[in-house]
Amino acid sequence: MSLSLDKRQRAMLREMGVRIWLPEAHLTExxxxxxxxxxxxxxxxxxxxxxxxxxxxxxxxxxxPAKGAPPLRVPPASAGANVRSSNSPDAWCLGQAQPLYxxxxxxxxxxxxxxxxxxxxxxxxxxxxGDAGKLxxxxxxxxxxxxxxxxxxAPLARMTAAGAATxxxxxxxxxxxxxxxxxxxxMGRLAAQALLRSAEPFGKxxxxxxxxxxxxxxxxxxxxxxLRNPGDKAxxxxxxxxxxxxxxxxxxxxx
Numbered sequence: 441m442s443l444s445l446d447k448r449q450r451a452m453l454r455e456m457g458v459r460i461w462l463p464e465a466h467l468t469e470x471x472x473x474x475x476x477x478x479x480x481x482x483x484x485x486x487x488x489x490x491x492x493x494x495x496x497x498x499x500x501x502x503x504x505p506a507k508g509a510p511p512l513r514v515p516p517a518s519a520g521a522n523v524r525s526s527n528s529p530d531a532w533c534l535g536q537a538q539p540l541y542x543x544x545x546x547x548x549x550x551x552x553x554x555x556x557x558x559x560x561x562x563x564x565x566x567x568x569x570g571d572a573g574k575l576x577x578x579x580x581x582x583x584x585x586x587x588x589x590x591x592x593x594a595p596l597a598r599m600t601a602a603g604a605a606t607x608x609x610x611x612x613x614x615x616x617x618x619x620x621x622x623x624x625x626x627m628g629r630l631a632a633q634a635l636l637r638s639a640e641p642f643g644k645x646x647x648x649x650x651x652x653x654x655x656x657x658x659x660x661x662x663x664x665x666x667l668r669n670p671g672d673k674a675x676x677x678x679x680x681x682x683x684x685x686x687x688x689x690x691x692x693x694x695x
Contacts, residue, residue: 531599531634532596532608532631534594534608537615538567538594540567540593549589550687551619552624553616553619553623553624555612555625555626555631556596557596560599562595576627583681583684592621596628598631598634612653616652621655623656623658624655624658625660625680625683627661627662631662636657646660646675656686658686660680661679
């Protein structure tokens, strides 16, 4: 007794590795047509339409590693990830604030806070001393700060790795709360980037109104830089004009 198998059934058995005995009469039959490959597009119509075997609920599942494959190792975090940048706010120190132009101040004038980048040795020095100090004074007078209500000046120094940096933002917050400035003028590229916590190029920080602890803030070049690059004095004047435009009347405090 023999099984009655058609060509397709015999082909399926051969694919499964099952040997079949056929009578001699069947040996003269032409070979059966091969089955389509299991990985062909026609055999899996969903793949032809770009569909996945997984539904939306499983899309975020991680694939299991193949048998015998080494386990997936996550590389450790970079050792430098928590290292403070040389221009981090924690690496800066705010010097003692001191009033400028107290003899010519106007009682109803605007309040200014000037924060200028300075070397550590200049934290306790006269800000208007030397060539850089003379240029700083000329800049502030050109902006009529000598006729303002109050002008407080405080140096900002970038500390070395061995230096004892103060809590810059706590000290600055306290200073702004007590001085209540109408405008904060930050002078110096590195100081501006540290105070604003920004890595933007200085050219993009200029010409914008920023906020420091609620106070309008403008950034510009520091005097030592302008001594080395006098071609940028015109840009510094543009920054000062922008700062003056933020104070009502240029000088007078709002009533």
